[in-house]
Amino acid sequence: xxxxxxxxxxxxxxxxxxxxxxxxxxxxxxxxxxxxxxxxxxxxxxxxxxxxxxxxxxxxxxxxxxxxxxxxxxxxxxxxxxxxxxxxxxxxxxxxxxxxxxxxxxxxxxxxxxxxxxxxxxxxxxxxxxxxxxxxxxxxxxxxxxxxxxxxxxxxxxxxxxxxxxxxxxxxxxxxxxxxxxxxxxxxxxxxxxxxxxxxxxxxxxxxxxxxxxxxxxxxxxxxxxxxxxxxxxxxxxxxxxxxxxxxxxxxxxxxxxxxxxxxxxxxxxxxxxxxxxxxxxxxxxxxxxxxxxxxxxxxxxxxxxxxxxxxxxxxxxxxxxxxxxxxxxxxxxxxxxxxxxxxxxxxxxxxxxxxxxxxxxxxxxxxxxxxxxxxxxxxxxxxxxxxxxxxxxxxxxxxxxxxxxxxxxxxxxxxxxxxxxxxxxxxxxxxxxxxxxxxxxxxxxxxxxxxxxxxxxxxxxxxxxxxxxxxxxxxxxxxxxxxxxxxxxxxxxxxxxxx
Amino acid sequence: xxxxxxxxxxxxxxxxxxxxxxxxxxxxxxxxxxxxxxxxxxxxxxxxxxxxxxxxxxxxxxxxxxxxxxxxxxxxxxxxxxxxxxxxxxxxxxxxxxxxxxxxxxxxxxxxxxxxxxxxxxxxxxxxxxxxxxxxxx
Amino acid sequence: xxxxxxxxxxxxxxxxxxxxxxxxxxxxxxxxxxxxxxxxxxxxxxxxxxxxxxxxxxxxxxxxxxxxxxxxxxxxxxxxxxxxxxxxxxxxxxxxxxxxxxxxxxxxxxxxxxxxxxxxxxxxxxxxxxxxxxxxxxxxxxxxxxxxxxxxxxxxxxxxxxxxxxxxxxxxxxxxxxxxxxxxxxxxxxxxxxxxxxxxxxxxxxxxxxxxxxxxxxxx
Numbered sequence: 001x002x003x004x005x006x007x008x009x010x011x012x013x014x015x016x017x018x019x020x021x022x023x024x025x026x027x028x029x030x031x032x033x034x035x036x037x038x039x040x041x042x043x044x045x046x047x048x049x050x051x052x053x054x055x056x057x058x059x060x061x062x063x064x065x066x067x068x069x070x071x072x073x074x075x076x077x078x079x080x081x082x083x084x085x086x087x088x089x090x091x092x093x094x095x096x097x098x099x100x101x102x103x104x105x106x107x108x109x110x111x112x113x114x115x116x117x118x119x120x121x122x123x124x125x126x127x128x129x130x131x132x133x134x135x136x137x138x139x140x141x142x143x144x145x146x147x148x149x150x151x152x153x154x155x156x157x158x159x160x161x162x163x164x165x166x167x168x169x170x171x172x173x174x175x176x177x178x179x180x181x182x183x184x185x186x187x188x189x190x191x192x193x194x195x196x197x198x199x200x201x202x203x204x205x206x207x208x209x210x211x212x213x214x215x216x217x218x219x220x221x222x223x224x225x226x227x228x229x230x231x232x233x234x235x236x237x238x239x240x241x242x243x244x245x246x247x248x249x250x251x252x253x254x255x256x257x258x259x260x261x262x263x264x265x266x267x268x269x270x271x272x273x274x275x276x277x278x279x280x281x282x283x284x285x286x287x288x289x290x291x292x293x294x295x296x297x298x299x300x301x302x303x304x305x306x307x308x309x310x311x312x313x314x315x316x317x318x319x320x321x322x323x324x325x326x327x328x329x330x331x332x333x334x335x336x337x338x339x340x341x342x343x344x345x346x347x348x349x350x351x352x353x354x355x356x357x358x359x360x361x362x363x364x365x366x367x368x369x370x371x372x373x374x375x376x377x378x379x380x381x382x383x384x385x386x387x388x389x390x391x392x393x394x395x396x397x398x399x400x401x402x403x404x405x406x407x408x409x410x411x412x413x414x415x416x417x418x419x420x421x422x423x424x425x426x427x428x429x430x431x432x433x434x435x436x437x438x439x440x441x442x443x444x445x446x447x448x449x450x451x452x453x454x455x456x457x458x459x460x461x462x463x464x465x466x467x468x469x470x471x472x473x474x475x476x477x478x479x480x481x482x483x484x485x486x487x488x489x490x491x492x493x494x495x496x497x498x499x500x
Numbered sequence: 501x502x503x504x505x506x507x508x509x510x511x512x513x514x515x516x517x518x519x520x521x522x523x524x525x526x527x528x529x530x531x532x533x534x535x536x537x538x539x540x541x542x543x544x545x546x547x548x549x550x551x552x553x554x555x556x557x558x559x560x561x562x563x564x565x566x567x568x569x570x571x572x573x574x575x576x577x578x579x580x581x582x583x584x585x586x587x588x589x590x591x592x593x594x595x596x597x598x599x600x601x602x603x604x605x606x607x608x609x610x611x612x613x614x615x616x617x618x619x620x621x622x623x624x625x626x627x628x629x630x631x632x633x634x635x636x637x638x
Numbered sequence: 639x640x641x642x643x644x645x646x647x648x649x650x651x652x653x654x655x656x657x658x659x660x661x662x663x664x665x666x667x668x669x670x671x672x673x674x675x676x677x678x679x680x681x682x683x684x685x686x687x688x689x690x691x692x693x694x695x696x697x698x699x700x701x702x703x704x705x706x707x708x709x710x711x712x713x714x715x716x717x718x719x720x721x722x723x724x725x726x727x728x729x730x731x732x733x734x735x736x737x738x739x740x741x742x743x744x745x746x747x748x749x750x751x752x753x754x755x756x757x758x759x760x761x762x763x764x765x766x767x768x769x770x771x772x773x774x775x776x777x778x779x780x781x782x783x784x785x786x787x788x789x790x791x792x793x794x795x796x797x798x799x800x801x802x803x804x805x806x807x808x809x810x811x812x813x814x815x816x817x818x819x820x821x822x823x824x825x826x827x828x829x830x831x832x833x834x835x836x837x838x839x840x841x842x843x844x845x846x847x848x849x850x851x852x853x854x855x856x857x858x
Contacts, residue, residue, distance in 0.1 A: 204840075214732065252728075293550045491551065601769060
């Protein structure tokens with residue numbers, strides 16, 4: 001769903017009126033009123049279009065020389081609600097208001113319109129008064145709401161980000177899009193003999209690492225907590241017990257310092273890592289996030305408003321598959337680097353292992369989903385069969401062929417998404433980006449298909465606090481209200497929830 | 501396999517515990533996906549080997565907890581996860597032997613695969629233990 | 639870290655946090671509870687902890703940066719929940735530039751028991767440790783506001799405790815952990831000059847029971 005925002009003109013009036021009468025019924029403005037609104041010099045009206053059809057509109061009024069602006073109206077076609085269009089319209093309007101020099105924005109909303117009120121609150125609007133029985137003939141009150149744009153013109157907020165979703169404790173500090181510190185403490189070596197992350201061990205390690213990592217981050221950035229404008233924390237998805245450590249710590253820090261807190265989605269954080277490397281995120285982009293715990297393919301049209309999950313693993317994550325196959329081959333944990341090491345001398349085409357969910361019958365229901373379970377089983381069977389027959393087999397060949405199968409399907413589906421959605425950009429993220437073959441094939445295929453490939457530096461690809469802080473900063477710069485203190489740690493937070 | 505999971509999901513309620521037994525690739529996760537779909541859970545039901553346990557909310561209903569005990573060596577480890585068994589519906593892959601202290605009632609879903617490699621057939625045996633499952637059929 | 643001038647000692651505020659069972663937080667002034675919350679549900683710690691701290695501060699009318707000491711209940715308790723309070727205590731202390739001290743969670747139950755039953759003798763305190771076991775400790779009384787622990791904290795099956803102590807000579811209680819009591823103990827400990835009050839190591843009593851598991855076969 002690609003939404004375009006452009007300024008409205010008098011020529012758009014008929015389409016606007018259709019939506020006006022459908023949306024507002026008895027409160028709808030007469031055509032003449034709308035016409036003069038559009039024509040007026042001190043107003044700014046915008047349209048939201050999908051395939052050149054009007055699916056929403058909004059308007060702002062600001063008199064020259066005044067510190068105040070008013071949101072005149074906002075409407076989204078009924079069947080297109082809940083898709084982030086309202087947020088997009090508000091983003092544009094509030095930005096325009098600031099550029100016109102407004103310090104405060106006012107609006108009126110029906111007391112019974114809780115959906116609109118929720119949207120406004122997201123943008124920092126607070127109720128400051130009531131006009132009794134303002135809306136006639138219904139006799140419904142009007143809430144007067146206001147937001148202070150001075151909070152939003154904090155062009156480069158300094159944000160502290162806390163990340164404890166898996167086995168790495170990360171605290172990062174950013175100023176706008178710039179990394180000031182990115183400290184990570186990993187408990188990976190503690191999990192080695194168990195062949196994978198042990199939630200209890202990870203959580204204990206987080207508790208111990210919290211204070212030293214925070215201290216180091218502040219020192220590296222040469223800042224005190226007073227200098228911080230806000231705190232951001234990952235509240236999901238990830239390991240529940242681990243997430244709770246970061247969530248508990250962040251909330252307490254917020255109360256202790258009186259700073260606002262933003263609860264942020266871990267996967268969206270991975271996408272945001274690119275902003276820290278390049279200073280901006282070019283959208284739309286396809287994002288392939290691959291780690292021990294996640295394998296997800298996203299289309300990102302707007303980092304804060306429009307992130308859609310195209311597909312994900314239906315069984316093992318890619319990183320997990322590497323760990324399991326490494327174990328089958330008698331290699332240690334983590335499996336990725338070990339398989340890479342052994343595969344160096346192997347032939348990637350020696351054995352054609354299955355590429356999961358790539359058959360024609362999968363294209364309908366699982367077009368962009370991944371499955372590595374069958375691949376893992378095939379490798380294990382291959383090895384067991386050889387061992388039971390007492391045959392020699394080349395670990396290097398098996399490792400190389402397995403890795404090829406994983407990389408093949410990951411990149412093929414990512415490139416396919418770029419083509420289908422006509423998005424010539426691919427962003428990689430997650431710890432598995434460390435895999436050289438993945439990067440190699442990504443570069444090859446992207447070049448061959450005219451796709452711009454983005455791979456942030458490894459310290460930003462692996463789980464880290466700076467990427468979380470970056471999302472926090474983006475939210476602040478977009479004028480978003482902070483989270484309340486009541487959010488919970490969610491092990492299955494969907495990618496469509498950027499902030500909780 | 502997926503459909504069988506959906507079917508089984510219809511009789512489940514809070515406090516129910518099921519363990520899935522079967523070799524790698526048998527279809528335990530596929531079955532569980534079906535259960536998840538039947539229960540209308542939030543979030544994608546995928547292998548929780550990495551995270552060990554994943555909790556899926558269900559709008560207003562008992563949450564569904566999907567556990568993969570592949571990497572757990574003892575019942576104590578399962579306990580460390582602090583899963584609220586009594587108020588959730590819990591499915592444990594590779595769970596044999598790890599759930600004895602938790603409840604007197606549980607389901608065992610045993611999936612066998614044709615190991616000759618000749619066919620992709622599966623055999624599923626579902627056994628109920630404890631009074632809860634007396635007289636329940638699918 | 640705030641350095642105590644003689645005058646600031648006179649109005650010494652502390653914040654006590656414990657999530658070893660439910661979520662309980664309290665603000666104390668010179669060892670007297672002036673605000674407290676106590677949520678008994680055992681599973682909502684990370685949701686509640688932020689607003690709980692905010693509430694007691696608001697109810698007490700003091701600012702976060704007036705907190706001089708953060709008192710953390712260090713357990714024992716079910717790990718996941720216990721850690722939420724400990725993480726919160728650590729970061730609150732950093733944010734408010736307060737000192738951080740630890741108190742055994744079971745001690746708070748003992749203090750409340752002896753306050754209700756002055757002169758009572760031996761006490762056995764137990765809390766749920768799952769796996770059909772209990773966390774427990776025994777006390778002989780209170781001296782200068784600090785419960786005197788005679789045994790524990792340990793974790794055992796309830797039946798097995800009789801092999802370790804003379805259960806019949808110990809009273810028991812239904813009381814639960816309360817942040818205010820922890821704060822009172824911490825204050826008393828400070829006055830008494832107790833040595834290891836700054837030890838905030840969590841009392842887990844069980845190692846993460848992870849056992850390196852062998853790989854699973856594919857066929858058969």
